[in-house]
Amino acid sequence: MHSMSDWLLLLLSFSGLVFRAAGVELTFELPDNARECFYDVIQKGDTATIEFQVVTGGQYDVDVSLESPTREIIYRQMKMQYDSHTFTANMSGVYGLCFSNEFSTFSHKLVYMDFNIGEEQPLPGLGEHATVMTQMETSSQEIHKNLNSIIDYQTHHRLREAQSRKRAEDLNERVMWWSITEALTIVVSSILQVTVLKNFFSDKKTPYYPLK
Numbered sequence: 001m002h003s004m005s006d007w008l009l010l011l012l013s014f015s016g017l018v019f020r021a022a023g024v025e026l027t028f029e030l031p032d033n034a035r036e037c038f039y040d041v042i043q044k045g046d047t048a049t050i051e052f053q054v055v056t057g058g059q060y061d062v063d064v065s066l067e068s069p070t071r072e073i074i075y076r077q078m079k080m081q082y083d084s085h086t087f088t089a090n091m092s093g094v095y096g097l098c099f100s101n102e103f104s105t106f107s108h109k110l111v112y113m114d115f116n117i118g119e120e121q122p123l124p125g126l127g128e129h130a131t132v133m134t135q136m137e138t139s140s141q142e143i144h145k146n147l148n149s150i151i152d153y154q155t156h157h158r159l160r161e162a163q164s165r166k167r168a169e170d171l172n173e174r175v176m177w178w179s180i181t182e183a184l185t186i187v188v189s190s191i192l193q194v195t196v197l198k199n200f201f202s203d204k205k206t207p208y209y210p211l212k
Contacts, residue, residue, distance in 0.1 A: 024038065024040065024113070024114075024115050025113070025114045025115070025116075025155075026112075026113060027055065027110065027111065027112045027113070028110075028111055028113070029108065029109070029110055029111075030057075030062065030099055030101045030108070030109040030110070030111050031101065031108055031109075032101055032104045032105055032106050032107055032108060033101065033102055033104070033105065034100075034101050034102070035098060035099070035100045035101070035102055036098070036099050037096050037097065037098040037099075038096070038097045038098075038113070038115065039094050039095065039097075040094070040095060040097075040115065040117060041092075041093070041094055041095075042089040042092070042093070042094075042095050042117055043089065043092045044089055044090065044091050044092045045089065046088070046089050046117060046118050047086065047087070047088050047089075047117075047118070048086070048087060048088075048089065048095070048115070048116060048117045048118075049084065049085070049086040049114075049115075049116045050066060050075070050084070050085050050086075050097055050113070050114070050115050050116075051082075051083070051084040051085075051113070051114040052064060052080075052082060052083060052084075052099070052111060052112060052113045052114070053081065053082035053111070053112045053163075054080075054081050054082065054109055054110070054111055054112075055110040055111065055112055055162050055163050055166070056109070056110040056162070056163065056166040057107050057108050057109035057110055058104055058107025058108075058109060059079075059107070060081045060109075060163070061079040061080055061081050062079070062080065062099050062100060062101055062109060062111060063076075063077070063078050063079060063080075063099070063100040063101075063102070063103065064076065064077045064080060064083070064097075064098070064099055064100075065077075065097075065098050065100075066085070066087075066095065066096070066097050066098075067095065067096045067097075067098070068089075068090075068091065068093070068095060069091060069092075069093025069094055069095065070091075070093075074087055074095075075087065079103070097113070097115060099111055099113070112155075114155075
């Protein structure tokens, strides 16, 4: 027989109450000639992971930099579409993650960012007792990890789907305007050809001057 706490742990695993590491995950707009920075407090010895991807806009690239509390550059990439970086803080303080689109004069970008800090929190109730975990608790912990992995896969799938859809829409718009341009060119060319041929084969009456 399983205890009530075992069933509660299993219910929490399936209910979507997934406890993740501290940090921030969001999608934001980055206008042309703009720079956006995000700040968070990281304690010394904590491990943090940053991940980003440009969803739409221009050549799908941005400049990224990560600064320590002393303004030291820990990580920097120029005109990147996506990347991931993990580091361990060597001091406690406020760390800044900045995205720059200052090199672009007209391209508006949509950027996804995931900034995780610290280790993933365990399920409530696990680790609070000195005895070995039961089979139900072990299964719940494994389900919890799998749910987090599914969330990550779903996020990346949505990002790739949004990026592919945007590219398909841009390509469809280009094909449409190219087709319209070709159609107009053919119509104008046909009118000009007809006009030239008509003038070429038309009879021009010579002026008649009567003899005196």
